[in-house]
Amino acid sequence: MALLGKLQIRWSLIPAIAACGAMLLVLSGLAIGVYDEQTYRAQKVREATAQGEILAATVTAALAFDDRPAAQEYVEALRVNSQVVSAGIYNQDGALVADYARDRGGHADPTVALHPPAFVGRHLLVVTPVAEAGQRLGLVAVRIDTDPIARRLSRYVGLGLLLFMALLVVGVLAAAHAVLTRTNNDLADANRNLQDEMHERERAESALRQSQRMEAMGQLTGGVAHDFNNILMIASSGLDLMERTDKPERRKLLIDGMRQAVERGASLTRQLLAFSRRTSLRPEVIDLAAQLEGMRLLLDRSLGEDISVALDLPPGLWRVKVDPSEFELAVLNLAVNARDAMPGGGAITIGGENRPIGSDAALPGDHVALRITDTGSGMTPEILSRVFEPFFTTKAVGKGTGLGLSQVYGFSRASGGDVRIESEVGLGSTIFLLLPRTEEALPLATPELSPVTRPPGAQGDVLLVEDDEGVATLVSGMLTELGYNVTRVDCAAGALAALEANPAFDIVFSDLVMPGEMDGIALAREIGRLWPSLPVLLTTGFSPGVAAAAEEGLTLLTKPYGIGALAAALDGARPG
Amino acid sequence: MLWVLRMLGAAVLSVSTGAAACAAGSLEAPVKATYLYKLVPFVEWPAATFASPTQPVVLCLLGGDPFGAVLDQAVRGQKIGARAIVVHRLARAEKAAGCHVLYLPAPRAPAAAEALQSAHGAPVLTVTDQADGAGGIVNFVLRDNRVRFTINSRAAAENGLTISSKLLNLALDSRAGR
Incomplete structure (x- = not known):
């Protein structure tokens, strides 16, 4: 310059x-x-x-x-x-x-x-x-x-002629220079204009992205609201019906329905968080064939009768290390998308193959390619280029959140793999889920933890820190059910005061996000300083807190959780 | 000094040029007077003649003085190189020993003849008004009312004098048809 x-x-x-x-x-x-x-x-x-x-x-x-x-x-x-x-x-x-x-x-x-x-x-x-x-x-x-x-x-004619020629050359050079300068200036102007245009275009693109985001927000809001309304409908009607019946088998049916609705809600929020990539994966070594076999029933039920699902998995597929629930969600999302591409029914084939190192430039090692093929309508290149964008959907409002493929993409990338799509309009689509191979062994099958009702107070005293009245009532009920004596406070300062008064608690179970100057992490840190032997279990539904707690080495239970998970987490947090 | 010289020269020359227009009789003498000293620059004497560069040129008159004061006036202040011109009026020939220029208005007179005789072989420029063979080296002649001269080169050579070709060119006998 x-x-x-x-x-x-x-x-x-x-x-x-x-x-x-x-x-x-x-x-x-x-x-x-x-x-x-x-x-x-x-x-x-x-x-x-x-x-x-x-x-x-x-x-x-x-x-x-x-x-x-x-x-x-x-x-x-x-x-x-x-x-x-x-x-x-x-x-x-x-x-x-x-x-x-x-x-x-x-x-x-x-x-x-x-x-x-x-x-x-x-x-x-x-x-x-x-x-x-x-x-x-x-x-x-x-x-x-x-x-x-x-x-x-x-x-002097010769001399004069020579002089004239020299002057002519100087003149021509000067003129050429003038032209060059003008061209230079023009070029500089053009460059400036171009830069202005580029800035203008960047602004326009940014505005476009913003409007796309707003559109997506609208779609998401519609989808989420629809799903949540269904969940709330099931819950509220279930509660109404429970009030009107005393028959245990009838009540059991209603409770099952409501629990399913709640699980759908939880799954929905998990998806949302997965797409915002704020969930931390809990990878486990899995056998893909066994995992998919276990999903067969779920798939059959989710996809409807006019969709046939065929598993075409060769024996000896390499093991992979992924979050099993995210994996299932990804497969389910892909299957649901395949179904939606076949409104008149069709066949979905889930295949798989081992791909050694070098078969895909984007992946640095051996990997397994899971292939989900449908016989549906296929996708145009324009749609193909956008399918992984969060909230992008071709489905009507209420039919999809636009988060399905985005979850697939986020999951595969977070697991060290990738996604490939091959699609042709009218011939259907094939989606490859590429997952890196692992040499680790499969974990030993752990027996399912079944919550056991214990006599009140047998498990000891728990200090529950929870600001939300409704949640506190429910969690207190579950803790009591698990055999804990519960003392509940609504903020970190209250918890410290309670501990000052009586430090003989067996465990502190605290929400992570709370009003007041201290949050759950600060509270846990303070308790660790004042009463080092007192275990603390934190809980949150808000993902950034997960990472923060992990950094501090704190035990964390992710919302929503059932009574079994709560019992296991409490047992895990307590020493011995 | 120079301007005085020039004034004097101008005066003398005006006399000399005036001679052409007027009757020769009255002006013949002054013209000859100026010619006498004007001859000097065109003549080269043997190197031994003068002892020093400033030694005056001695102009001698023997056997009469037709000029009077005119000659003295004409030569006064004139310089030939670094040499002044002095005029000696001689009564006898034997006095002519120190002369460089010897004017003999009447060469046939015995004294003049003797002087011419004695000057023969000596570094003396003899000047007469006699154009025939009895004259000196330079002899004034009246021609077309003008004073001209003849030059006897042989006599000059015998006296050891070198006379400038410029002067020789003007001499009557060296110029055909005049």
């Missing part, structure tokens, strides 16, 4: 340099001309002086002895020199003794005085004294012709 600046400064000097060059040329041309003219004149003076001196030397005796015929003879001898216009011989009195004129009828100057050679008009007049042995005898004047001005000028 500095170089460019310097260059531009030098560039701008060029007209001045050109002008200086032209002036120098003109000056040097004039100097050469003047010098030539001077040389010419000096030569003429030399010639004339020599002529005068020769005449003066020869005419001495004639002057001394007043021999006019002799003087005339001498002066006439100048006739051989065509340059001599006239010549005169003057005695010591200044009177003309003899003269010669080249032109017929011409005369020499009637009188002359001794003076240095002088140019008079076209002529050069040289006056030479006549002396013999120091004796002054008179004067000789010779008037010689110089070249006519035209002839003299013609001598």
Whole structure:
């Protein structure tokens, strides 16, 4: 940039340099001309002086002895020199003794005085004294012709032509420079305009993205609201119906329905968070074939009767390490999408194959390719380019959240894999879920934790820190059910006060996000400082808290959770 | 000094040039007077003749003085190089020993003849008004009312004098047809 600046400064000097060059040329041309003219004149003076001196030397005796015929003879001898216009011989009195004129009828100057050679008009007049042995005898004047001005000028034609050509070159260069400068300026203007346009386009694109986001928000809101309304509908109608019946089997049915609705709600929020990539995956080593076999029932039920699902998994598929629930969700999302692409029914094939290192440039090692193929409508390239965008959907409001494929994408990337789509309009789509191979062994099957109702107070005292009244009531009920004595406070400061009063709690179970100056993490830190042996279990539904808690090394239970998960988490948090 | 010289020269020359227009009789003498000293620059004496560069040129008259004061006026202040011109009027020939220029208005007179005789072989420029063979080296002649001269080169050579070609060119006998 500095170089460019310097260059531009030098560039701008060029007209001045050109002008200086032209002036120098003109000056040097004039100097050469003047010098030539001077040389010419000096030569003429030399010639004339020599002529005068020769005449003066020869005419001495004639002057001394007043021999006019002799003087005339001498002066006439100048006739051989065509340059001599006239010549005169003057005695010591200044009177003309003899003269010669080249032109017929011409005369020499009637009188002359001794003076240095002088140019008079076209002529050069040289006056030479006549002396013999120091004796002054008179004067000789010779008037010689110089070249006519035209002839003299013609001598400079070559020089002038050269000068003219040089000036022309300077002029052409200056003009070229001017054009170049103008072009340069035009280019700079064009560049500026282009940059302005680019900025304008960036603004427009940003505005477009914003509007797309708003559109997506609208779609999401519609979808989520619809789903949640269904869940709430099930819950509220279930509660209404429960109030009106005392039959245990009827109540059991209603409770199951409501629990399913709640699970759907939880799954929905998990999806939302997954797409915002705020959930931390809990990867486990899984056997894909077994996992998918276990999903067969779920798939059949979710997809409806006119969709057939075929599993085509070769034996010996490599193990992968992924979050099983996210994996199931991804498969389910892909299956649901496939179903939606086949409104008149069709077949979904889930296949898989091992792909060794090098078969896909984007993946650095061995991986397993899971293939979900449908016989549906396929996708246009425009849609293909956008399918992984969050909230992008081709489905009607209420039919989809636009988060399905986005979850698939987020899951695969977070697991160290990738997604590929092949689709052709009218022929269906194939989606490849690429997951990296793991060498780790499958975990031993752990028995499902079943919540056991224990006698009240058998598990000890728990300090529950929860600001939400409804949640607190429910969680208190679950804790009591698990055999804990529950003391509940609604903020961190209250918890510390309760602990001051009675530090003999067995565990603190605290929400992570709470009103007041301290949140759950700060509370846990403070408890760890004051009562190091007192275990703390945190819970939250808000994902950033998960990462923060993990950084602090705190045990965290993610909302929503069931009574079994709560029991396990409490047991895990307590030492021994 | 120079301007005085020039004034004097101008005065003498005006006399000399005036001679052309007027009757020769009245002006013949002054013209000859100026010619006498004007001859000097065109003549070269042997190197031994003068002891120093400033030694005056001695102009001698023997056998009469046709000029009077005119000659003295004409030579006064005249310099030939660094040499002045002095005029000696001699009564006898044997006095002519120190002369460089010897004017003999009447060469046939015995004293003049003797002087011419004795000057033969000596570095003396003899001047007479006698153009025939009996004259000196330079002999004044009246021609077309003008004072001209003849030069006897042989006599000059015998006297060891070198006479400038410029002067020789003006001499009547060296110029055909005049």
